Amino acid sequence: MLSRTLLQRRLQTRCLHVDSRDRLSCFWTPTESLNKDDIKIENRHNYLVKGGFIRQTHAGIFHLLPLGLRVQQKIEALLDKHMRSIGAAKLSMSSITSQELWKRSQRLPEDFDKNPNEFFTVDGRRMSDFLLAPTHEEEITTLVTGLAKSYRDLPLRLYQVSRKYRNELRPRKGLLRAKEFVMKDLYTFDATAEAAMETYSEVRAAYDAFFTELGLPFASAQASSGDMGGKLSHEYHFTSPLGEDVVLSCGCGYSANQEIGPTDACPDCGSPLRSTHAIEVGHTFYLGTRYSEPLEAQVSAPNGLPVLMHMGCYGIGVSRLIAAIAVMTADNKGLRWPRSIAPFSAVIIPFDGVTPEGVHKAYDDVQTVCDAVIDDRDKPFAWKLKDADLIGYPFIIVLGRRWMAAGEYEVQCRWDISLSRYRTSLAEAVSTMIRQLH
Amino acid sequence: MLSRTLLQRRLQTRCLHVDSRDRLSCFWTPTESLNKDDIKIENRHNYLVKGGFIRQTHAGIFHLLPLGLRVQQKIEALLDKHMRSIGAAKLSMSSITSQELWKRSQRLPEDFDKNPNEFFTVDGRRMSDFLLAPTHEEEITTLVTGLAKSYRDLPLRLYQVSRKYRNELRPRKGLLRAKEFVMKDLYTFDATAEAAMETYSEVRAAYDAFFTELGLPFASAQASSGDMGGKLSHEYHFTSPLGEDVVLSCGCGYSANQEIGPTDACPDCGSPLRSTHAIEVGHTFYLGTRYSEPLEAQVSAPNGLPVLMHMGCYGIGVSRLIAAIAVMTADNKGLRWPRSIAPFSAVIIPFDGVTPEGVHKAYDDVQTVCDAVIDDRDKPFAWKLKDADLIGYPFIIVLGRRWMAAGEYEVQCRWDISLSRYRTSLAEAVSTMIRQLH
Structure with a gap:
């Protein structure tokens, strides 16, 4: 020494x-x-760079520096706590996934070769037709189908905190809309629609507890199921003028993304709706048999006959949470x-x-x-x-x-x-x- | 309820x-x-599948199930402890990296478009010429160059535990040789060759402490620097008949991978050498200015003039450790x-x-x-x-x-x-x- x-x-x-x-x-x-430019509200996503938390390497692609990684680890520990509260087990799925699987679930565009859309393809010697997974419904449904044989193996609740990939056409505002980002994704499998709906409610309660413990005001709203499929979904938002979503809500408790609801009067009580910009940070989907049907994800029922599993998927954008909380709470000093x-x-x-x-x-x-x-x-x-x-x-x-x-x-x-x-x-x-x- | x-x-x-x-x-x-086939020595890599730790999705690509993830997390915590002991800070770099950077360091083959070799390329709408990083010398050298200005900012020791990608032509034995795998990689930056050599020794001591705490017999040996470049390198091995490396060692303490040393007599004392099969689980490289020169990674010296940083890089294969320890310690029961x-x-x-x-x-x-x-x-x-x-x-x-x-x-x-x-x-x-x- x-x-x-x-x-x-x-x-x-x-x-x-x-x-x-x-x-x-x-x-x-x-x-x-x-500097003077940084402290303008619309530039505050840059605080994470100036504060030594992240560094951009290419459009929409970032390194997390030690401070940024520590924030991410704190969020992950909090997520672990609330996932544990509903008996969910943590695993870690591969980022490389096959196009074949996504064709079976019909989530690849028909003209995929010409228009890869938001997908990244992975190629190499003797390797083609692979993707970087933006989400893992196909992979986990296949995994569980191979290992869960009977309704006695259910319910199953499995989650991970891992990197996801989406080729955003307009990546912007730092981690708020990145091409490589970290997400917590939970997938649930039940033997009946009734049990799956109950699981959906339990997860929603765990999400409420997680966001409450984070300590920032949040709201949840009915939402569109979009590409994910399924019949019922909710978004979790922070309200912020920087948000790209618009939520319409009513004093009676009704709240929905403007994409899916009426925009003039509350469908529950008829009162005028209030419109707020919001940052989406979580999304829950009741999937039913949207994936178990095309991927033939079955277990045997008590009568011995095969039945489709009923699924849900539930995401929280970890990278996006970091960015959203950073811009929402910052002041002129940092x-x-x-x-x-x-x-x-x-x-x-x-x-x-x-x-x-x-x-x-x-x-x-x-x-x-x-x-x-x-x-x-x-x-x-x-x-x-x-x-x-x-x-x-x-x-x-x-x-x-x-x-x-x-x-x-x-x-x-x-x-x-x-x-x-x-x-x-x-x-x-x-x-x-x-x-x-x- | x-x-x-x-x-x-x-x-x-x-x-x-x-x-x-x-x-x-x-x-x-x-x-x-x-079953009877599983317990044969040469099939023991399959124990991790049968034991519910991992599941293969495609050749060389695996999901970690909850038991496997827990083993990985224990290894990561142990690595964190020993990296902390040498003042290294943890960060998390992007997996997507640019071919451009790798051209500047001359690590892409000249006929790369025809022979991508062990690289995976990533493509998407308005995105081309990207790679999945097998290792991060180029990215971290660029990152540090942008942020460390003076010799006063050094030494810097930065590491991560993250997924790496290598398109193995013959992926086999489960996690022992996978295409997507987890590695701990440490990079060090010093202002002089003398300080960098001292850093190299400190890291070697931390590696010894890590492997000692793991609790399995290990050995380190002089090794070839291979694709990585640099002048001095050591491998860390578990000795095992399942290993693909051959280490030649002598009672006097000499030990080297057979790729680089004499194979008949010890160069230090002349005694006959002992040959042992071994599994490589770690590798340290003294890089000198191998990367700082092409990437112009300089800081200002006390006299105000720019000097190249002197680097080292140090890897421990986390996925491979899991597989190696599993096969080496298993018995007929599991x-x-x-x-x-x-x-x-x-x-x-x-x-x-x-x-x-x-x-x-x-x-x-x-x-x-x-x-x-x-x-x-x-x-x-x-x-x-x-x-x-x-x-x-x-x-x-x-x-x-x-x-x-x-x-x-x-x-x-x-x-x-x-x-x-x-x-x-x-x-x-x-x-x-x-x-x-x-």
Whole structure:
């Protein structure tokens, strides 16, 4: 280790400080200051780039940098929790799928070779007629059909969080509409239509719980089943002027995407409808036998005869959630993550001259309440404060002059500056502020 | 919930029992009994299919079922730990990459359009000249070049665990040689050759620690740099008659892949060399300026002049590790996972008539020592014991006749049957056996 230290001293390269604590020195955060153009509402999708979360490589194709990956992992953990609550098992299906399967379900356009539409084809030596899967109804129906023989093997609820591919003609607004993106997709299999409808309701309840825990206002609305098929579907939206969907809703509880409902008066109570722009972030489909019929997905019923399985599919756009929450919550200073999915709930910024012991004590204290990271980068104190605002940690903990004089931490809250305060007990201050935020 | 229970009673479908405990009823495990052909050494790669871990969809392309995904997640967590120990940050790069980049680094064959070799191309409306990335040197060098400006931004150590694509002409032995597979790839950037060599040594030490913690005998050997370029490289191997590599080693410590070294006598001490078949599971490359030169990856040096970054790249085949460990540790009864990556360390199998309270107490006890799952499936007791042997949990905890009579658990150890015993204190019995195994 000595030689390494000498080397660093000679070259003054950055120091990788490794212990059990999270530090920005080991966490690559290449941020850039916001300019006047960035802070315009219509450009806010660019905050994720400026904040060091993502980087575009080609139109609609992105790398997730460490901060972006951490947000994605937090969303995935939250999804895992709510999928588990309905007894769903997690798997991981291949991204390469065959055109043959999609022909059997009649989801490839007839003139596919000339007009691949939103599909990406994959080719290689001795490999043709493959696709990058935009979704996995065909593959999972085939998988389950080979392995579930009897109604006793049902219900089955299987999900994954994985990359999907859709060749958007107009990819835009960063992760909001990308060609390669991450989605949570759940598929359910039941022995009867009645059981499948009940599954549909259970999943809807789990979606409500997931979006509630995310902590941002959301709404669900009746929607068109589109390419997916099936008879009943609901969308989950964040309302935002940046959204491309328009939802028509009524005080009586009726709510539907304008694509499918009347646009003048509520079909339930006749009142005038309210129109709102919204970002679609989730979609549930009751599929019935839309896929089990063409793919002959059967199990044996109690009487021994084969019956078609009744299916549902349910998606939540993980990449899109990241982008939607980023633009909806940002302010002029930068991002403002809800604590549920912030890359770190708190950043600790020590003034020059604060001892490592002081920083470690602050870290270990706050860690009992929420996850934190130490900003130990070789940068000016004022720059770090501004950078923390840009990255959007919910809490910024400053060990400044008052800490040096009287042991008082300054705890800033990115969501509500009026909550910010000086306290000697750090864990208590942060947990009180967390309670006040909810 | 009442209606659901009624429905299940009428149809006798399987019951999804959801609480904080892991249960096989919510964990899809479609196993099939082993036959005489399966247990032949040369067919053991098929155990992962029979054990319900993976399922092939097309030649060289696989779905990971819940058990397989859990093994993969355990390996990923172990990799995260050891990557963190050297200050590496985790990110997630796009799978779609451009042919243009690969032309600049001269890694595409000249007659690429006719002979795509092991590459998969991706095509779509208004999209051509793209690839599915088999590895990410070009993309990450471009990414880092755009964001690291000065030697002060180095060293940088960045890794990901993600899907890679290689169009193997002869995909075989399941995940051992697949077309779509998961790899951990680390890339390092230093300001000088000296610092880069030191990084190379640090990564090698982290690899040694990772493979040691995995718990299977491994060896590293000097190797050819192949397509990757660079001047120095090492392979990490498990020795196995199923391996396709041949390693020549000497008692003095010399060890090299037969591709690159002498085959008769040790170049270090002159003794005869020993030849062993081996499965390559990791590879480290000192790249120097192999990529930074063609891609003009420079930072400014202390004197203000631009200097090329010195790189290394380091891979561990996650899918291949799963397959290699599966075949190397299996016996005639099924898989035998080392505890470090077992889908669950222990399975709890209650005899008919054991109360839920008894099962819960066993689960909560063993959970203090290692992760466990309850086999609550509607299957015969003897079938469950056989299924547990096939799936390969290191510990099988039976609540049988002696538990009902005297509260004694039977703890079987899949690795060493002589360790199996009856005990009333479950956590103590399991932790003792874990110590004896190491």
